[in-house]
Amino acid sequence: MPLYGARSTRMATPPRNAISPTRAEDYPEWYQQVVKAADLAEASAVRGCMVIKPWGYALWERIQGQLDRMFKDTGHSNAYFPLFIPLRYLQREADHVEGFAKECAVVTHHRLEADEEGQLVPAAELDEPYVVRPTSETIIGETYAKWVQSYRDLPVLINQWANVVRWELRPRLFLRTVEFLWQEGHTAHETAEEAQQETRQMLDVYTTFAEEHMAMPVVAGEKTAAERFPGAVDTYTVEAMMQDRKALQAGTSHFMGQNFARACDISFSGRDGAISHAWTTSWGVSTRLVGGVIMSHGDDDGAVLPPRLAPHQVTILPIYKSDEQRAEVLAYCQSLVASLAEQSYAGEPVRADIDDRDLRGGEKNWQAIKRGVPIRVEVGPRDIAADAVSVGRRDRAPRDRDSLPRAAFVAAMADTLAGMQAGLLERARQLRAENTTAVRSLDELRELFNDGEGGFALAPMAPDADLRPETAAALGELKVSARCMPLSPEALGVDLPTDLPCVFGSTEDARPTLLARAY
RNA sequence: CGGGAUGUAGCCCAGCGGCUAGGGCACCUGCUUUGGGAGCAGGAGAUCGGAGGUUCGAGUCCUCUCAUCCCGACCA
Structure with a gap:
């Protein structure tokens, strides 16, 4: 029998891995292919800006939801500040200007007019240009200056979820784009100690989030002088190791001292009657975290999502031939979704989704694999007859499937997900240790x-x-x-x-x- | 923003200045299949990134431009 016959006679034989090239062959290209194959995002018509697709956005919403709760639990409230920052605001803090000036988008006009050829051209030049926020220290500082009069007005503990623009010349989806989504916390305090404590507290929040939710081990530390945020006294960071052994800055927390309070004149009458400048902090994480998840856990078949972040943790693939079977199978799947939702993992109901799109089963199965859904379940007439389900796990080989009694499968779900979450963290820790x-x-x-x-x-x-x-x-x-x-x-x-x-x-x-x- | 590479159908690519621009995957239709990234037959889909130019004739050559990727510089 010819050694290569089986392969050469069936040209349609799928590749061994869903993603080409593999991580070992070309890591940066692998990353881009996973972003595409997992349906997370794509390049847009606007240079350097991405379209975040529903699956990618759902993942971001999970990140937002978990972090938002942690911010609220530590006493913060959400608010929203303008996209546009008057140029002179940015100018107030010298280091800050120097840090961001090179990558600012500037708005200079507020109207379009048609020229002789009918082409729209900017008209009505602004007296003072606006900068599209690269970060909001200055506009928020200006606002806090009005809000804060007395030590009784402190602390101010606010976070905003927003988009920011930094005119990057070499964009990469999620990791570095011209526009991206993030949160930025901005706080003002009566004393240096309190502000420093806040800075460290939020660093701890990021550490906990990265490790417990993203299964991404991080090294928390202080930035060296050259790497500090422009205008900060101390910058702290959490750094994660990706599978190509490069570091990813996954979040930062800054102690600003009184630099911005002086620049924006955030001052207050203290307990002793003297007027002092407040002590401020800022801290943020961005959609870059999505890139971190992919590069921490993804494999040569696509994304691998940690169960706590997965928009849904279980994809159910109904299998049927006739319409009568379809009704029966779908009813069974729906009851399975309900049973899973009664199970609690990490304090939330287990999230399951029925994929009843009119596509071939194999196609849907591979899509779920590439998107990184933790658990895949196939339900057909045979399973229903046996009250069993056929289960595949994203941390095992694509064709590795077990048939389990339905009740046992449902009852073990929380443990299964917890095991997968822990396994991902452990594997990432091991990579870093090695x-x-x-x-x-x-x-x-x-x-x-x-x-x-x-x-x-x-x-x-x-x-x-x-x-x-x-x-x-x-x-x-x-x-x-x-x-x-x-x-x-x-x-x-x-x-x-x-x-x-x-x-x-x-x-x-x-x-x-x-x-x-x-x- | 400098150096290099690449732009041909939704995706991956072939196409030596010369007939009506091809193939694979995906898509649509029909039949066959159905616990798997299906098989057969048929079909639709491209102003060849854009603008100029050279030429009897340009996907192919030239100039400019735009975009993407790689390498630099830059990047809280």
Whole structure:
């Protein structure tokens, strides 16, 4: 029998994997193919801007919903501030201007008029241009200045869900687009300590969210001087390792000191009668998290969604031939949805969806796989007769299916989902552990990133060493940046002796610092 | 914003200056199939990214332009 006969005689034989190329072959291209195959988003007619498709948006809504509750639980309220920021507002904080000036969209006119050829041209120039918000510190600061008179008006604890625009020159779906969706929390406090506590509290919220909801382990830490938010005193971040071992900044939290309060004049009469500037913070995560989910868990068959984030956790594929069978099968599926909804996973009813589209079964099955639905269930007349269901799991091979008694399947659902959620987190943790290395010198760093596997390097570094040109050059050569100074470096599980000097030769005290290539 | 590559049907691609621009997948119709990314037959779908130009003749050559991808620079 010819060895290759079976394959060559059936040209329609599907590829082994749903996604081509595989992660190992070409990771960036794999990512783009997954975004497409999982029906999450697509490039739009507007350069650099994406259309988020229903499945991708549903995923974002899950992220929003969970985070929003965590914000409310920590005492915050939602509000909404303008998209347009007067140019002079942005100008108030010098570092802030410098940080964002290069990527601002500017609105200069407020009317269109037809010229002689009937072409619409901008008319009615504005006296003062508006900037489309790249972030809202200044407009919100101006507003808080009016709201805050007394220490009794503090703290102000507000979050907004909004879109922002940063004119990026090299966009990538979800990871870096010209317009994106995010939340930005902005708070004002009476004391520095309280504001610092808020900054750290929200960093903890992001850490908890990333690990418990996204199953994405993160390293929480403080940014080095060169990586700090423009205008911030301290910037904290959560950094995650993607499957190509590069770092993704998944959220940031900033302690602004009194910089913005001074720039926007947020001042109040204190308990002692003296007038002081407030202490402010801001913190945010964006639709970039969707990219993080894909790159943390996706495999060569598409997206793999953690059960807590999956818009629905179970896809039910009804199988029938005749109309009579259809009625019977659908009724059974609907009762199955209801039974699952009576089960509670992570404090919510289990979400199941019946895919009764007029498509071939195999097609629907593969779509569910590519979209990353945790559980697939096939229900046909045979299953109904046996009161059983045929179950596939996204964390197992596509054709690996079990037949389970319906009652047992339903009763075990919460445990099954919890197991999958825990499994994803554990696997991601393991990847990070296997690819994190202690680095004691610049030579070791070069070896790791030039010849070795890369990943996360934990190295002693002075907090402002990367402001020095020679350090920036050394890092640039390796395409590496300082991601953060971890708050708990020991949790990374590598052995880095204390008291080592900065690998970049700074004479100042070094701190264990995470170095990596990054998105 | 610099360097490179690519734009031909919804998707992936073939097409040496010369007949009416092809194929695969997807789509529509019919039949056959049905626990699986189905088979056969038929059908529809393209101003070849856009604008100029060279030529008897341009998908093919030239110029400009737009978009996408890769590499840089930049990126809280």
